[in-house]
Amino acid sequence: MWLLAWRNIWRKKWRSLLTAFAVGVVVYLTLIYFGMVGASQNGMYQSISQNAGHIQLRVAGYRDIHDFDDLLIDGVASLTEQISSAVTSLNSDIDTELIQDLQVSTALEVPGLLEGDGRSRGIVLQGIDQTDSGRERYAEEYLEAGNLPTPGDLESIALGNKLATALGVDLGDTVYMYAPGTEGYGAAAFTVTGLLNIAGAETFAVSSLLAAQDVGAPEDASRVELYFPNLRRFVDDPVLGAARDQLVGALAEAGVEVDALEVELWREVDPSISSYLASSEGITTVITGLFFVLAGLLVMNTVYLSVMERIKEFGVMIALGTKRRNVVRMMLGESLFICAVGASVGGVLGMVSLWRMAQGFSFPGMEELFVEYGLPATLYASISPDQIVLTVVFTVLTGILAALFPAFTAARLEPVEAMRFSAA
Amino acid sequence: MSVLLQAKQLEKTYRVGEVETYALRGVDLDVTEGEFTAVAGPSGSGKSTLLHLLAGLDKPSKGEVYLEGERIDTLSIAQLANLRLANFGFVFQAYNLIPVLSALENAAFVLELQGVPKKEREARAMEALTVLDMDQYASRRPNQLSGGQQQRVAVARALASNPSVILADEPTANLDSTTGLALIEHMKRLNEQQGVTFLFSTHDPRLLAHVKRIARVEDGKIVGEDSPQREPELVASGAA
Numbered sequence: 282m283w284l285l286a287w288r289n290i291w292r293k294k295w296r297s298l299l300t301a302f303a304v305g306v307v308v309y310l311t312l313i314y315f316g317m318v319g320a321s322q323n324g325m326y327q328s329i330s331q332n333a334g335h336i337q338l339r340v341a342g343y344r345d346i347h348d349f350d351d352l353l354i355d356g357v358a359s360l361t362e363q364i365s366s367a368v369t370s371l372n373s374d375i376d377t378e379l380i381q382d383l384q385v386s387t388a389l390e391v392p393g394l395l396e397g398d399g400r401s402r403g404i405v406l407q408g409i410d411q412t413d414s415g416r417e418r419y420a421e422e423y424l425e426a427g428n429l430p431t432p433g434d435l436e437s438i439a440l441g442n443k444l445a446t447a448l449g450v451d452l453g454d455t456v457y458m459y460a461p462g463t464e465g466y467g468a469a470a471f472t473v474t475g476l477l478n479i480a481g482a483e484t485f486a487v488s489s490l491l492a493a494q495d496v497g498a499p500e501d502a503s504r505v506e507l508y509f510p511n512l513r514r515f516v517d518d519p520v521l522g523a524a525r526d527q528l529v530g531a532l533a534e535a536g537v538e539v540d541a542l543e544v545e546l547w548r549e550v551d552p553s554i555s556s557y558l559a560s561s562e563g564i565t566t567v568i569t570g571l572f573f574v575l576a577g578l579l580v581m582n583t584v585y586l587s588v589m590e591r592i593k594e595f596g597v598m599i600a601l602g603t604k605r606r607n608v609v610r611m612m613l614g615e616s617l618f619i620c621a622v623g624a625s626v627g628g629v630l631g632m633v634s635l636w637r638m639a640q641g642f643s644f645p646g647m648e649e650l651f652v653e654y655g656l657p658a659t660l661y662a663s664i665s666p667d668q669i670v671l672t673v674v675f676t677v678l679t680g681i682l683a684a685l686f687p688a689f690t691a692a693r694l695e696p697v698e699a700m701r702f703s704a705a
Numbered sequence: 706m707s708v709l710l711q712a713k714q715l716e717k718t719y720r721v722g723e724v725e726t727y728a729l730r731g732v733d734l735d736v737t738e739g740e741f742t743a744v745a746g747p748s749g750s751g752k753s754t755l756l757h758l759l760a761g762l763d764k765p766s767k768g769e770v771y772l773e774g775e776r777i778d779t780l781s782i783a784q785l786a787n788l789r790l791a792n793f794g795f796v797f798q799a800y801n802l803i804p805v806l807s808a809l810e811n812a813a814f815v816l817e818l819q820g821v822p823k824k825e826r827e828a829r830a831m832e833a834l835t836v837l838d839m840d841q842y843a844s845r846r847p848n849q850l851s852g853g854q855q856q857r858v859a860v861a862r863a864l865a866s867n868p869s870v871i872l873a874d875e876p877t878a879n880l881d882s883t884t885g886l887a888l889i890e891h892m893k894r895l896n897e898q899q900g901v902t903f904l905f906s907t908h909d910p911r912l913l914a915h916v917k918r919i920a921r922v923e924d925g926k927i928v929g930e931d932s933p934q935r936e937p938e939l940v941a942s943g944a945a
Contacts, residue, residue: 282817288805597801600762601862602790602818604783697763700797 282607286614289587297619300583304623304676305630307576311569311672312631316638316662318565322515322558323663324656329547329554331418331657334386334506335521336528337550338364339543349392349463349497357502360537361385364505367531379512379520384412386506387490391497393460395440395486397448397473404444404484406458408493415508422657427452427475430489437489439475441482452476458486463497478649515558516665521546566671573675580683584616588687595691596699605692612691616684617677624676638662708774709870709902710736710759715768717754717925728754730925731768736870736904741896743905743913746922752906753874755922759904760793760872761785773869790818794863798875800855802847802862808834808854809843812861819866826865833861837891853884860892870902877909889915 290297338354346352354360368383389408394401410432411419420429430437438456440448450456450473458469471488479485494500507528512520525544533539548555588595595608641659644651648658717729729751736742736759744752757763759770761777762785770778777788789795794815802811812833816826834840837857847855856876863871873892877885889912895901905912913919921929 284810285803285805292805593799593801594803597795597797598803599786600760600789600795601815602786602793604786604818607818695763697757700801 282611283614286611286618289591289611290615290618293587293590296583296586300580301619301623301626303579304576304620304679305625305627306623307572308624308627308672308676309631309634311572311675312628312635312664312669313638314569314572315565315664315668315672316631316635318561319515319663319665319668320638320642320660321656322561323513324651324660325554325558326515326518327513327661328422328657329551330508330512331415331422333547333550334508335512335547336507336525337543337545337547338505338507339503339545341541341543343543352503353389353464353498353501354503354505354542355501357387357500357505361387361505363532363535363537364507364528367528367535368507379517380509380524382510384415384508384510386411386415386508387502388504388506389490389493389498389501390503391458391460391463391465391493393458393496395444395448395456395458397450397454397456400448402444402447402484404486406438406460406493406496407485407487408490408497409487410490414510423477423479425476425478427473429475430487430492432489433491434489435469435492435495436472437474438471438492439477439487440473441485442476442478443482444485445473445476447483458496460497464501465495465497465499467496469496513661514663516663518548569671569675573679577679577683580616580620580679581686583619584612584684585687585690587615588612588691591691592694592699595694596696596701599694600696600700608692609685609688612688613681613684616688617680620676620680620683624673628672635662635664707738708735709738709740709772710734710904711771712755712759713769713771715755715758715770716766717751717758717763718766727925729758729765732922732925732927734759734920734927736902738869738902739896739900740918741893741903741916742918742920743907743916744920744922745906745908745913747908750922751925752908752922754925756872756874756904756906760795761788790815790866792869794866794868794871796856796859796863796871796873796876798878800847800852800859800879802855802858804847807844807846808839808850808858808861811847811858812843812865814862815866829867830861830865833865834858836864836895837861851884853880853888856880856884856888857891860888860895864895864901870904873903873905873907875907875909876905877907877912882911885909885911 340346340352340354343352364385365383387410391406391408393404393406395404416429425442427439429439440450445451448456452473454473456471456473458471459467461467469492477485477487490502525546529539529544598608599605639662641661643659651658712732712734715729715732716727719726719728732755734755744755746752754763758765761780765778769776772788772792777785780788803814806814809827809830813826813830816829821829831840831843834843837860839854839857839861842850842854850858877888880888892903893915896903905916907913917932919931920927
């Protein structure tokens with residue numbers, strides 16, 4: 282029966298090849314689609330984690346606190362040292378490669394008024410000290426012109442490009458920051474050294490941590506951000522839960538009053554993006570399913586045509602004693618083989634393309650749009666093992682379901698009627 | 706000789722809309738082992754229908770069919786498939802070989818369905834082809850064979866599984882005179898030398914001249930039985 286199925290496939294060679302090609306295209310597009318969705322997830326994940334860290338430490342209950350002073354982590358320098366030493370012990374049960382090379386950033390958010398060229402806007406000044414590599418990466422993604430303030434720089438400020446436009450200032454101009462009622466000087470003058478193309482650019486300004494502390498809260502910070510540079514793929518995100526638990530334990534052992542801190546993962550800091558990323562997987566699966574429904578209709582058409590052309594032959598086979606289940610099996614074999622050939626070729630080509638896209642790709646001319654949607658200009662495709670399994674399962678199901686109706690049509694033929702059948 | 710196939714008061718009606726058409730009306734027929742028998746009659750007389758009912762390819766509207774004393778018209782579709790596989794060989798008017806299989810594979814097809822191991826089925830199929838002088842064409846596909854050669858492969862397919870009876874529906878209808886006579890000779894030799902039981906439906910006088918018994922069917926009824934005389938011209942031609 283398998284020999285017969287094999288030979289039948291080659292009876293209408295071009296039709297079989299065309300159907301296999303269509304299945305291959307669907308499998309290829311599915312893999313690329315999964316990869317692109319993975320790339321956008323990774324891009325958003327990367328963007329969020331670079332901006333806010335994978336793990337954030339803030340004052341416990343900070344969401345319900347509205348007083349600027351109560352939001353401050355006192356003496357943040359010693360906390361960052363303790364964190365850095367605690368993280369070195371995070372290795373058991375966690376993929377250590379993913380959590381190596383921790384970068385700790387300290388940030389102070391100072392609300393206030395920024396004035397320039399006679400205009401003013403309410404803003405939140407972000408005082409951030411990043412590592413050299415972190416600043417470099419940040420500049421690559423978001424810096425439109427000029428430079429970012431370096432750690433300890435009390436003079437420089439980088440503004441969101443839209444904020445600069447609203448204030449009527451450009452690189453080299455002076456702006457004035459007012460933050461009355463804080464623990465610092467409450468005011469400062471800065472030279473605009475950089476313009477940023479970043480989401481929320483209308484109210485965004487960034488200075489060194491020291492400059493922001495001078496204005497608002499000397500030696501304190503609003504948050505500490507932990508960024509793991511190797512953790513770039515959304516599918517690897519689950520390691521963070523265990524990393525957080527171990528970090529909290531290690532800090533407690535080191536004598537840090539962890540109850541006074543809120544140690545949150547990025548998805549707890551921004552649940553809306555987290556839930557969007559999670560829900561996108563369901564949508565992706567549904568859309569992929571639709572791809573395969575279309576492929577299935579094409580395969581069904583091929584198998585059904587093949588049955589219609591061979592009705593007399595099926596009649597003879599059944600008359601000679603072929604069991605109906607063997608007829609079904611033969612038709613399923615034909616359909617599955619066509620799907621398998623198409624899927625193999627499409628799968629190999631898809632994986633090769635994905636491998637290349639995993640090295641990084643961009644859409645020239647669309648960088649602005651990407652930034653608008655909070656995505657980095659360079660995206661990295663990725664696909665999870667589950668998605669590969671899903672593609673295989675969809676292919677097999679397509680092969681089976683598409684053949685069932687024609688197969689049962691063939692198996693239910695009455696031999697005498699079928700042998701009298703004339704295709705004309 | 707014991708009765709192999711038996712039809713008792715067989716009736717077959719077809720309904721098209723409100724109109725009921727009789728294909729068979731109360732047919733009784735016994736076929737004993739080793740017979741070389743024809744059911745003869747004009748087109749539409751019901752001879753093919755009778756063969757189909759006897760082979761379990763179709764179910765009668767009334768009446769009973771027995772194979773070696775066992776009633777078979779009440780069997781399920783799956784049981785009938787098994788019964789046909791184990792007991793019947795078929796030769797059809799239009800040859801009905803499977804086009805993607807070689808002559809050898811076609812001849813071995815029923816054996817494969819029976820689960821006979823590959824080597825054995827190939828040996829038996831080749832033996833059947835040899836008996837029908839088709840061994841030299843074993844690797845050819847049906848479209849590379851003439852009509853007569855295809856029909857001989859069909860007979861080999863029927864023969865290879867060593868069935869109780871071979872039912873042949875108008876086996877010579879599509880063959881020219883010489884080819885038809887050669888095929889008749891082959892089948893007759895199988896009957897005489899190997900004791901294979903043949904039951905034909907035919908109105909081909911060449912074939913009728915060689916059978917041992919003829920059941921004549923008209924309007925769905927058996928109207929008589931006789932033993933034919935060989936037609937002189939056939940004998941003279943050396944075909945018989």
